[in-house]
Every structure is written in C-alpha cells, then in structure tokens.
Amino acid sequence: MPTIIDVAKKAGVSVGTVSRVLSNNETVKEPLKRRVLSAVDALGYKPNLAARALRTNRVDVIGLVVPDITNPFFSQLAKSIETEAALRGHMVMLANSHDDAETERKQISALIDRIPRGVIVIAAAETGPLGQETDVPIISVDRRFEGFPLAATDHAGGSAKIADHLFGLGHRKIAYIAGPQSTEVGRARRQGFVQRIEALSSPPDPVSLTTVEGQFHYENGEQIAREVLAQDRPTAIAAASDQLAIGVLRAARDLKLDVPGDLSVAGFDDIDLASLVVPRLTTIRQPTEGLAKAAIQYLFGERAAAEDAALEGKLIIRGSTQAI
Numbered sequence: 001m002p003t004i005i006d007v008a009k010k011a012g013v014s015v016g017t018v019s020r021v022l023s024n025n026e027t028v029k030e031p032l033k034r035r036v037l038s039a040v041d042a043l044g045y046k047p048n049l050a051a052r053a054l055r056t057n058r059v060d061v062i063g064l065v066v067p068d069i070t071n072p073f074f075s076q077l078a079k080s081i082e083t084e085a086a087l088r089g090h091m092v093m094l095a096n097s098h099d100d101a102e103t104e105r106k107q108i109s110a111l112i113d114r115i116p117r118g119v120i121v122i123a124a125a126e127t128g129p130l131g132q133e134t135d136v137p138i139i140s141v142d143r144r145f146e147g148f149p150l151a152a153t154d155h156a157g158g159s160a161k162i163a164d165h166l167f168g169l170g171h172r173k174i175a176y177i178a179g180p181q182s183t184e185v186g187r188a189r190r191q192g193f194v195q196r197i198e199a200l201s202s203p204p205d206p207v208s209l210t211t212v213e214g215q216f217h218y219e220n221g222e223q224i225a226r227e228v229l230a231q232d233r234p235t236a237i238a239a240a241s242d243q244l245a246i247g248v249l250r251a252a253r254d255l256k257l258d259v260p261g262d263l264s265v266a267g268f269d270d271i272d273l274a275s276l277v278v279p280r281l282t283t284i285r286q287p288t289e290g291l292a293k294a295a296i297q298y299l300f301g302e303r304a305a306a307e308d309a310a311l312e313g314k315l316i317i318r319g320s321t322q323a324i
Contacts, residue, residue, distance in 0.1 A: 016135035063111030118299030156192030158313035221247020279319035
C-alpha cells in the first residue's frame, strides 16, 4: 500500500507539501497542487488517519522541543505555548533534547515526520543547523535555533533594568553571576548588565563589579555565592536566572547573612518559585504568554518569516532587594 512518502517522492516534493495539499491549504500554488494530486491518483494513495484529520475539525498538532522540561522557566513557557495552541484547536507534542544538539536534531526530525502544523524549538545550549530541508514551519523561542526566526525577551534590556535598580538603591559593590556563555541568552544577559553598570559608574561615583560565569542551576548559584561571599563581600548579587538567584539565597541563609539587610539579591525569569521563596525574589518577568503568542502567530503565517520578535521583560521588585 503506497504511503504519503511514496506520493512525495513521485511528485518530487516534501511530505509536508503533500500534507498541505491534502488539507486544502491555500498557500500551496496550483501547479504544485496538481502535481501532488496527480501522484496521489497514479499511486492510488489512500490518506491515513493523520492526513484525514488535517481536513476535519479534529485537533491538530504542534511540535515543541525543550532543553529540559524540569527547568521551571521552560515548563512555564511550555504551558503558555500549550494554552495558545489550544485557542487554535491544536495540541502540543513535547520532546526533550536534554540540552544536547544531536538529540535536538533527532527530536525535531521525528516531529517533522509526524507532519505537525509547525515546530517550536527552545534550542540546546550549543546548537547547529537542522541539516535537512523541510516545509514544516519552525521557529525558535528564548534561545535561537540556527537558521530560523526567534521570539525572545530582550535579555540585555532586562539585565540593564536590574543594574539600574541596584544602582538606584545605592549599591556600588556588586557581583554578577552570569549564565553559560555558550548560549546567546547567557551572553546577552551578561552584556546588558555589565554595559549598564559601566555606563552608570563614574570617577566620582564608581561601581566595583565582579562577574562569574555559572550554569542555570540552583546548586551552581549556591556554590558560586559561597565563593563570592567568602571574599570581599558585595552588597548585592545579581544572577542571570532565578534558579541561580535562589541558590544565592540558600548560601546567604547558611552564612547567616540577612537578605536584604546584609545582601540584596536579584534574578531573571520570574519563575513561580520566585514569589514563594523567603524573601520573595526581585527579578525580571519574562512575557511567556507574549512569547507563546508570537511563536504561534508565526506558525500560522500571521508573522513575517524573517521577522524576529523581541519582547520587553518587566522588573518585578520584591523583598530580596533594598537600599543601603
């Protein structure tokens, strides 16, 4: 029995193009549509359930690849994507890349084979091109997947807001725990914070800034904070993620330091836990709903193919920072 792959080969097109023709997608040009339908007739192809579902009101599928679903921010973002997809009558098929580029490519390829409406990728820390051609729309969110448009928060701008906040509170001895510099996110957040502090610092009012590279993990934040606080102790620590910042809170507690009395702490992301820890964490709230909406709009052809979406993060001031 012929398959949709056989039809694609005979017509000289991708499986995704065959799927679009069978679903009466208006974006397929008429000559290409006739070629596919001719191949269907020649082979006697009978569309399977998945193909027939594309022409009914049955829920369709959007693929989503995340580096690690146990990361609180990625799980919150996945929830927002699922909610936005549901508004369009689509469900989300989730895959974990385990922050590995090769696994990521395999997961994306497996999703493409299932003919989804599109694929949303939160890229692995070190990623590369997909390595295959596809008609399935792909967009990256938060972390850029090479060769495809990106919907992301203005990471540098968000970090600059944290720098302004700490400087405005009178902090002049600051430590910054950066995220991994192998990621565009880690680099952008570090650059935004450092450049803003350098712009604020002046000979009459200098700022002493120490930067340390870390990973986006609680334990790593705690470890680095212990090392930083054991030296010439800063009055404030800004971290490139809430997970890192919560690790700093744990280290400060163990060292009998009061937050924010002895040390102000700020993060980035506004994961759910940021408002539950004691003290509640000052942070930058990423617009997960806006990111999800931008990604879905692209998959449905409502956003230009070459257009990146840069959304503004919001400074959320809570009890972990205060004036000195």
